Amino acid sequence: MITKTIETEPLITLVGPPNSGKTTLFNFLSGKNYKTVNYPGATVEYSISKIQKKYNLEGRILDSPGIVSLIPNSPDERISINSLYSHPTFGVPDLIIVTIDASQLSRHLLLAKQLIESKFNVIVALTMTDILNRRGKDISISKLREELNCDVVKIDGRTGIGVEDLIKEIEKNLNAVKEKEKVNIIRLKDSLPIEKLIDFYKEIEKIEHNVIADLGEDQNFASIKNANKKLNVLNNKIQNHNNTLDNTTVKIDRILLHKVWGLVLFFLIMSLTFTSIFWLAQPLMELVDDLFGYLSSEALILIGNNWMGNFLANGIIGGTGAVLVFLPQIIILFLILGLLEDTGYLARGAMLIDKPLSKIGLNGRSFVPMLSGFACAIPAIMATRTIPNKRERLLTIFIIPLLSCSARLPVYALLLAFLFPMDKSWLAGLALAGIYLFSIISSAVVAGIANKFRGTIIKEEDNSSFILELPTYRIPKLQVVATNTYHSSMSYIKRAGTVILFLSIIIWFLTYFPDSNPKVNTYNLTQEKAEQLISSERISNSYAADLGKFIQPIMKPIGMDWRVGVSLIPTFAAREVFVSSLALIFKVTGDKGTLQTSILREMRQATIAGTGKKLFTTATIIGLIIYFIFALQCISTLAISRKETGSWRLPMLQLFLFTIGAYFFTFIVVNGLRLIGIN
Amino acid sequence: MRTAAELKYGEKGIINGIDGSHPSSRRILEFGFTPGQEIQLINMSLFNDPLAFSVRGTIVAIRKDEAVCIKIL
Numbered sequence: 001m002i003t004k005t006i007e008t009e010p011l012i013t014l015v016g017p018p019n020s021g022k023t024t025l026f027n028f029l030s031g032k033n034y035k036t037v038n039y040p041g042a043t044v045e046y047s048i049s050k051i052q053k054k055y056n057l058e059g060r061i062l063d064s065p066g067i068v069s070l071i072p073n074s075p076d077e078r079i080s081i082n083s084l085y086s087h088p089t090f091g092v093p094d095l096i097i098v099t100i101d102a103s104q105l106s107r108h109l110l111l112a113k114q115l116i117e118s119k120f121n122v123i124v125a126l127t128m129t130d131i132l133n134r135r136g137k138d139i140s141i142s143k144l145r146e147e148l149n150c151d152v153v154k155i156d157g158r159t160g161i162g163v164e165d166l167i168k169e170i171e172k173n174l175n176a177v178k179e180k181e182k183v184n185i186i187r188l189k190d191s192l193p194i195e196k197l198i199d200f201y202k203e204i205e206k207i208e209h210n211v212i213a214d215l216g217e218d219q220n221f222a223s224i225k226n227a228n229k230k231l232n233v234l235n236n237k238i239q240n241h242n243n244t245l246d247n248t249t250v251k252i253d254r255i256l257l258h259k260v261w262g263l264v265l266f267f268l269i270m271s272l273t274f275t276s277i278f279w280l281a282q283p284l285m286e287l288v289d290d291l292f293g294y295l296s297s298e299a300l301i302l303i304g305n306n307w308m309g310n311f312l313a314n315g316i317i318g319g320t321g322a323v324l325v326f327l328p329q330i331i332i333l334f335l336i337l338g339l340l341e342d343t344g345y346l347a348r349g350a351m352l353i354d355k356p357l358s359k360i361g362l363n364g365r366s367f368v369p370m371l372s373g374f375a376c377a378i379p380a381i382m383a384t385r386t387i388p389n390k391r392e393r394l395l396t397i398f399i400i401p402l403l404s405c406s407a408r409l410p411v412y413a414l415l416l417a418f419l420f421p422m423d424k425s426w427l428a429g430l431a432l433a434g435i436y437l438f439s440i441i442s443s444a445v446v447a448g449i450a451n452k453f454r455g456t457i458i459k460e461e462d463n464s465s466f467i468l469e470l471p472t473y474r475i476p477k478l479q480v481v482a483t484n485t486y487h488s489s490m491s492y493i494k495r496a497g498t499v500i501l502f503l504s505i506i507i508w509f510l511t512y513f514p515d516s517n518p519k520v521n522t523y524n525l526t527q528e529k530a531e532q533l534i535s536s537e538r539i540s541n542s543y544a545a546d547l548g549k550f551i552q553p554i555m556k557p558i559g560m561d562w563r564v565g566v567s568l569i570p571t572f573a574a575r576e577v578f579v580s581s582l583a584l585i586f587k588v589t590g591d592k593g594t595l596q597t598s599i600l601r602e603m604r605q606a607t608i609a610g611t612g613k614k615l616f617t618t619a620t621i622i623g624l625i626i627y628f629i630f631a632l633q634c635i636s637t638l639a640i641s642r643k644e645t646g647s648w649r650l651p652m653l654q655l656f657l658f659t660i661g662a663y664f665f666t667f668i669v670v671n672g673l674r675l676i677g678i679n
Numbered sequence: 680m681r682t683a684a685e686l687k688y689g690e691k692g693i694i695n696g697i698d699g700s701h702p703s704s705r706r707i708l709e710f711g712f713t714p715g716q717e718i719q720l721i722n723m724s725l726f727n728d729p730l731a732f733s734v735r736g737t738i739v740a741i742r743k744d745e746a747v748c749i750k751i752l
Contacts, residue, residue, distance in 0.1 A: 068709050069709040071705065071709070073709075104736065104737055106711060106736075107737060110711075194699050194708055197708045197709065198708065198713050198714060201713040202713075245721075245733050245738065249738070253721070253722055263725065347740070351724050351729055351731065351740040352724050352725055353725075354724065354728075354729050355725055355726045355729070358742070465702075465703050465742070465745060466729055466740065466741065466745070467706055467707060467739065467741050468739070468740045469710070469738070469739050470738040471737075
C-alpha cells in the first residue's frame, strides 16, 4: 500500500479506544456538523466532516469506531480496521490522530504503538490529564514525544483547550507529509503471535515509567528515578504508580455492583428509564398526532374531499405523521441511554445481566438493544451493533420484534378497555403489566429455543465472549449526548421514515381505491359525521376490504371475520393504526374524546354475519392480544432487519415464524378458552 | 496453577502467563492482562460471573470461562 499524495483535501482519521475522548475531540474539530455514513455494503458506521471553518485549515476529518487494537476481534472491527488502512472512497489517511486517555496510558498506548509500527503519520491527542492529576500524577509531554517519536498534544475535553495546538500540529504534519517520500504502510498481521503483544506491552511499560511522575516531584523526575534504580531503592509503589484505581469509582461500584442492592438498583434504574420513555414522550406524541390530524383536515378542506385531497391528507400527511409520532420516544430513548452510557453505568448493567442472558444464547451487551425494543424495534435493531459476536448479535435482532413496542400500546389499551369495566381500570393496568411480562418471558423462551437448534435459525458460529471495560464514573456531557441523539434521530427519520411513508401511501391506496362514491343518508348529520360515514362506506368497498374478504377463511378459525382482517392489513405500516381502522370499519362516528367509547359500543354489538354470534368476546379479544404480542406486522422492522443483517433470510424467518406462530397461538387461545366455557 | 477465575473476592494476584490456546487470549492481552501485572478481583456479578478485575488502573469485566486463561503465580 502506498500513501497517496495530497492533491485535494487531506484525510485525517481519528482513531482511539472506547472511552478515550475521541468523539468529544471529533465534535470540537467538526463543530458538530457531520454526516454519519456506512462503510459500503456494511453496517459499520463512521462520521465524516470538514474541519471547522474557524480553524482555517482544509481537511476531511473521519471519526472511526472505537477499537482497542489493530487486530480485529469481530466482523465489524475487521471492516473498521480494513477501512483504516485503506478507506474504500478516500484511500489511505494522510494523518492519524489517536486519542489516548492519560489515566489509562499503558493500555491505550498499545493502539498508538501499533499505528506507529504500521508507519502511519500519527499525532497523539492526550486526554483526561486532569484525572491523572487528581490522582497526584503528572505526565511529561516532551518525554512522551521523545519516546514515541511523534507529536503529542494535550486536549481538555471539557473546555477544548489544546484543540488550537492540535490544529497547528496537524497543519505542520500535513505540510511535512507533502514533502516526505511515500511510505509503505505495513499492515499488522491478524495472526500476530501473542508474544509480540507482550513485547509491545514491555516497551509501553518502559515508556510509562519514563513519562509519568508524582505531582510535585522535581521536573527532572526521570533522572531521580534512574538514580533510584541504580541505588536499588525502587519500591513497588513507584513501579505501579499509574495503576491506582479511581477511588470514587470503586466506592460507587461497591453499591451499584452489590449482590443485592446492585440488582435492586439495576431494576429500579431500568424501570425508570423504561417508564420515562413512555410518560415523557406521551404529551409530545399527542402533540405530533394532533398537529398532523389538524394539517390533514385542513388539507381536505383546502383541496376538497376528492382523491387528491385524500391522498395529501391521509397518504402523505398521515404517513409523515406516522413517522414523526415515534420521534419523541426515540429522542428520549437515545437521550437517556446516552446519558447512562456516558456516566459509565451501562457497562455495569451489561455485566450484571450477562450471566442470565448467556444462558439463552445472548450476551450482556444484548441488554440495551432489548430495552430499546420496548420503545421501537428500529433503533433497537440499530443498537445491536455494539455486540461483537455475530451469532449473539443476530439472535438479539431475531427476538427484538417480540418485545412489545410502544406502537402496540394503543391497541392493548383498546382491547383491555373492552375486557375490563371502566370503574375497574386498575385491573386493565395490571393486565397491561402482565402483557409486558409475558412478552419478556416469551422472547426469552424464543431466544432459548433458537439457541438450542444451532445452525437452523442462526447459522453463524462465533466464540462467545464478554470482555468489557467498566469505565470510571463521571458526570455525563449533556452536549455530546445531545449531539449524538440528534444524529441518531435523523438517521431514524431517513432510514425508517422513508419506508414507513412509502408503505403508508400504499396502504392508503388500498383503503381508498376503487374510488367509489358511496351514497349515504346524511339526513340529520353534521358535516363531520357525514364525512366519517362516507369514509366508512369507502373502506368497506375498497381493495383492502376485498383483501380482507379474501382472508376471511383464515380469520374464521380464530373466531374473527373479514372486518378484523381489514383492520389488520394497515397495521403492517404502523400497528397503532389498528384502532383507527377498526373505527372506520365499524362506521364509528363520534368526536375525538368519545372515540374509544364509541368503538367499544360498536364492538360489543358487532355480530358475525349469518350466525348472529357476537364477533368480539372475551375469548377473541384475548386472542387478538396474543396475536399482537407475537406477530411481526411492521414492514419497517423487516426493512431495518434486512439492512442490519445483510440479507433477507432473518427478516423473512421473523415474518413467517412470528406471524404464523401468532396465528397458531391465537387459534389455541381462542378455541381453548371456548372449550373451557369462556366465550 | 491457579487462574484468575479462582481468585477470591478482593484477592490480588500477579499474572504468570496467558494461555495462548484460549480463543479470547489475544483480546485479554490487548486489555492489558500481561505477565507480571498485578490484578485484583474487585467485583463479581450475579451468580459470581462475570468477574471484574482491576488491571493497569482500570476495571475490566470478564466471563469466568474466559478468565481461566489468565494464570496466576
